[in-house]
Amino acid sequence: MPAYDAAAVAALADQQVSWQDKALPPTFWGRTVADVLAGKPRLSQLPTPLMTLSAPGLRHNVDTLATWCVRHGVELAPHGKTTMAPALWAMQLDAGAWGITLANGFQLGVARAYGVQRVLIANAVVSPLQLRWIADELAADPGFEVMVWADSVRTVEIMEEARSAHVGPDARPLDVMVEVGGIGGRTGARDPETALAVGEAIAAASTLRLAGVAGYEGAIGHGVDEANLEEVRAYLRDLVAVHHRLRELYPSDVVPVVSAGGSQYFEQVAKVLASLVGEGARVVLRSGAYITHDDGLYRRVSPLGENPRTDGEQLVAAMHGWMRITSQPEPGLAIFDAGRRDFPFDQDWPEPQLIRPRSAGSPVLEASGMTVTNLNDQHGFLRFEDVPVVIGDELRVGLSHPCTAFDKWGLIPVIDDPDADDPVVTDLVRTFF
Structure with a gap:
C-alpha cells in the first residue's frame, strides 16, 4: 500500500x-x-x-540521512512537526522513511488528510475525543497504522476506558509504546519498575496492544562533549533494559519498535540500539530538523554538522x-x-x-x-x-x-x-x- x-x-x-x-x-x-x-x-x-x-539542500539532506540509516541498520520516521508540510513528508517517505512522527491529534489529522499510512505519535493521547477519532480512523482504513506513547498506568487506564466504551470486541487494537524518561528530562517513566507496570497494563488491556519502547534522549543530553554523550548513552542503555524486560509481554504478531533519536544524537542512538535489530526488534529514529539543517544550533550539534561525529556527508x-x-x-x-x-x-x-x-x-x-x-x-x-x-x-x-x-x-x-x-x-x- x-x-x-x-x-x-x-x-x-x-x-x-x-x-x-x-x-x-x-x-x-x-x-x-x-x-x-x-x-x-x-x-x-x-x-x-x-x-x-x-531545492538542492533539501534533496541532499534527505538523501544523506536516508543513506546513513540504511548503512547503520536503523529505520527513520522523521518528525513531521518540524515542517508540517505534506509535500516534504512525501519527499522523505519516497526516500525510504518507515513512517512519519507527529506530536498530537491535530497533526495526525493533517497526516490523514494526505493519506499518510504509518504514524508514530511521540506523545500520550489522553483526550477521549481524539482516542475515539483515532479508533474510527483505524476502523475505516485497514492499512492505517498508528502508535502512541504511555508513561503511566493512569494513561493506559484513560485510553482503555475511552476506547472500550466506543469500539467492539473485534476492533483493531491501538498500538501503545512504553515511554522511558530520565531524571531531569521531560515525560517518560522515571524508573524500570514504573515502565514495566505500564507495559503490563497495556498488555492486559482489551483494546490496546503493547508495541514497543520509546524515549527522547534530547531531553537528557545538554551538549556534545564526551561527558554529555555518555549521559545520552546511559539513558539509551536504560531504554534497552526496559525493552528486554518487556519481551515476554509483546504479542506474538508484533515486531516491537524501539525508538529514540532526534537530530542531535542520532549517531549515539544507532550505536546503542542498532544491535536490537538482530534480536527481532525494529529500531526507529525520529530525526526531523535534519531536512533543512540550519546555520546555528544544528550546525553546531548535529552528528553530521560542522564537527561530524559519524560517517557520511555533512x-x-x-x-x-x-x-x-x-x-x-x-x-x-x-x-x-x-x-x-x-x-x-x-x-x-x-x-x-x-x-x-x-x-x-x-x-x-x-x-x-x-x-x-x-x-x-x-x-x-x-x-x-x-x-x-x-x-x-x-x-x-x-x-x-x-x-x-x-x-x-x-x-x-x-x-x-x-x-x-x-x-x-x-x-x-x-x-x-
Whole structure:
C-alpha cells in the first residue's frame, strides 16, 4: 500500500494563492501554485521579509540521512512537526522513511488528510475525543497504522476506558509504546519498575496492544562533549533494559519498535540500539530538523554538522531568510523589515551572509562585519562595520532551529540556488500549523 496519498499531495499545486500568503506579492494572488511556478518567478519578484528553502539542500539532506540509516541498520520516521508540510513528508517517505512522527491529534489529522499510512505519535493521547477519532480512523482504513506513547498506568487506564466504551470486541487494537524518561528530562517513566507496570497494563488491556519502547534522549543530553554523550548513552542503555524486560509481554504478531533519536544524537542512538535489530526488534529514529539543517544550533550539534561525529556527508543549511534595510537611524546601525514573526529567534539570532546585487550586473557581496543584535515583532537590528549597507539593500541571513521557522510561514518558496544573483523559484511548499 502507498505510504501516502500522492494525488492529494499533487493537488496542492491546484490551490490558489492569495493575500493570506505573505511570501507572494499581489501580482500572484488568485493564481494557482502551478500557474505561479509555470512562470518561473525569480527571487527578485518576491517581497521581504521572506523565508526560502533550497531545492538542492533539501534533496541532499534527505538523501544523506536516508543513506546513513540504511548503512547503520536503523529505520527513520522523521518528525513531521518540524515542517508540517505534506509535500516534504512525501519527499522523505519516497526516500525510504518507515513512517512519519507527529506530536498530537491535530497533526495526525493533517497526516490523514494526505493519506499518510504509518504514524508514530511521540506523545500520550489522553483526550477521549481524539482516542475515539483515532479508533474510527483505524476502523475505516485497514492499512492505517498508528502508535502512541504511555508513561503511566493512569494513561493506559484513560485510553482503555475511552476506547472500550466506543469500539467492539473485534476492533483493531491501538498500538501503545512504553515511554522511558530520565531524571531531569521531560515525560517518560522515571524508573524500570514504573515502565514495566505500564507495559503490563497495556498488555492486559482489551483494546490496546503493547508495541514497543520509546524515549527522547534530547531531553537528557545538554551538549556534545564526551561527558554529555555518555549521559545520552546511559539513558539509551536504560531504554534497552526496559525493552528486554518487556519481551515476554509483546504479542506474538508484533515486531516491537524501539525508538529514540532526534537530530542531535542520532549517531549515539544507532550505536546503542542498532544491535536490537538482530534480536527481532525494529529500531526507529525520529530525526526531523535534519531536512533543512540550519546555520546555528544544528550546525553546531548535529552528528553530521560542522564537527561530524559519524560517517557520511555533512548536512547543509537549506533554509534562509531574506530581509531589506529600511532605516539607518545611527552610524553603524541599520533596521531591517523582519522580526520575530518572520524568523526563528529561540536559539540564535539570524546570521548575515550575503547582500544581493544592488544594481544589474553587480556581484553578490559577502555580509562581513555584520551582526544581528535583536529582533522586535516586525523589525530587526543590524550592526555593521566592514561592508556599509544602505537603505534598500536586501540581505540573506542564515537561520537557527527549523522547528520555530516553518510555523511562521504558510507558503514557502523553494529556490534553485540560494547563492545565485537572482534564484529561480522551483516550488511553493504549503505548511499546516
